[in-house]
Amino acid sequence: MSADLQTLKPVDLRSVLTFTVKLARIAGTLILEGSQAIQSTSDVNEKKNSVDLVTEYDVAVEELVKSEIAKAYPSFKFIGEESYSSGTRNELTDDPTFCVDPIDGTTNFVHGFPFACISLGLIYQKRPVLGVIYNPFLDHLYTGIEGQGSFLTRGNNQPLKLPLTNPKPLPSLQKALLAIEWGSDRGEKNLISKSDSFLRLAGDPADGIAGGRMAHSIRSLGSAALNISTVAQGGLDLYWEIGCWPWDVCAGIVIAQEAGGAVIGSHAALAAATSAGSSIDPFKVTPDVLTGRKYLIIRAIPDTPNETGREAQLRIARDFYQTVEDVEPK
Numbered sequence: 001m002s003a004d005l006q007t008l009k010p011v012d013l014r015s016v017l018t019f020t021v022k023l024a025r026i027a028g029t030l031i032l033e034g035s036q037a038i039q040s041t042s043d044v045n046e047k048k049n050s051v052d053l054v055t056e057y058d059v060a061v062e063e064l065v066k067s068e069i070a071k072a073y074p075s076f077k078f079i080g081e082e083s084y085s086s087g088t089r090n091e092l093t094d095d096p097t098f099c100v101d102p103i104d105g106t107t108n109f110v111h112g113f114p115f116a117c118i119s120l121g122l123i124y125q126k127r128p129v130l131g132v133i134y135n136p137f138l139d140h141l142y143t144g145i146e147g148q149g150s151f152l153t154r155g156n157n158q159p160l161k162l163p164l165t166n167p168k169p170l171p172s173l174q175k176a177l178l179a180i181e182w183g184s185d186r187g188e189k190n191l192i193s194k195s196d197s198f199l200r201l202a203g204d205p206a207d208g209i210a211g212g213r214m215a216h217s218i219r220s221l222g223s224a225a226l227n228i229s230t231v232a233q234g235g236l237d238l239y240w241e242i243g244c245w246p247w248d249v250c251a252g253i254v255i256a257q258e259a260g261g262a263v264i265g266s267h268a269a270l271a272a273a274t275s276a277g278s279s280i281d282p283f284k285v286t287p288d289v290l291t292g293r294k295y296l297i298i299r300a301i302p303d304t305p306n307e308t309g310r311e312a313q314l315r316i317a318r319d320f321y322q323t324v325e326d327v328e329p330k
Ligand code: IPD
Pocket: 053, 081, 101, 103, 104, 105, 106, 107, 181, 182, 183, 184, 221, 222, 223, 224, 225, 241, 243, 244, 245, 248
């Protein structure tokens, strides 16, 4: 099937979704095989440091999906984590472009912690428009198409529309279950900054933690894509990370947005969009947000008599960014 580069229509996207889901499930089988094999070997390589891991399966899964995409959609471009790591750095253009992490959660994959997935996003006119995230360990498939909703399919069951339940109001960070990640930059500046942020998110302001929000708790699934999907389904209120890459978040962005979630970039992006007189849409994922490596995803919040859901998401985003520090990723 080929889709005209200039006019990728909703109907084309549905057909791309069918292809992408099939591909994700094939890749999932390879990921499961790889996980079995990797538990009994020490065949794990390091990228930028000893906690930035890659295995032969990351590379094999990426090669598989890249070649299947090239056969089905020869005119589409491709951005993939492992291709990028080995030096293929494709620019973002207006053309349809698959943005792929073959295994998101490689550390989990290596350790047998069952939260790893393949993340396949499609970008068109520099905007994420389609996402498929498949965790083969749990047989959880998340899908989304711009303007057509997002869904979770568990096993052979019917797809469930996201969020899974009617969203509840979110009065404050104190009532929230948050997701954060340690990431792979373990240098002093980055780690102290992140730890200070985590301290304030969790800490009790009445017991010595200045600025503490004492959130209900903090989780780390170890996969950006699965953190975002869980926010989309309503199981987490918010996910924040500095340092991950477009292939970690591209598919998840569509899935979260289609579930009514807010995808916000950096401290600076939020400040620019919410400053007096600004005409910037704070909820628009511009190319700068997509590639900016700083992401804050907030679940759907319903309108109440006092504020709209969008206002509530901005209130939470502002409070969150007042609580945590900005830091430059390596
Ligand atoms: C990583 C995971 C992790 C996140 C890192 C990502 P990888 O991706 O999503 O949760 O903290 O920023 O790079 O290396 O497992 O593909």
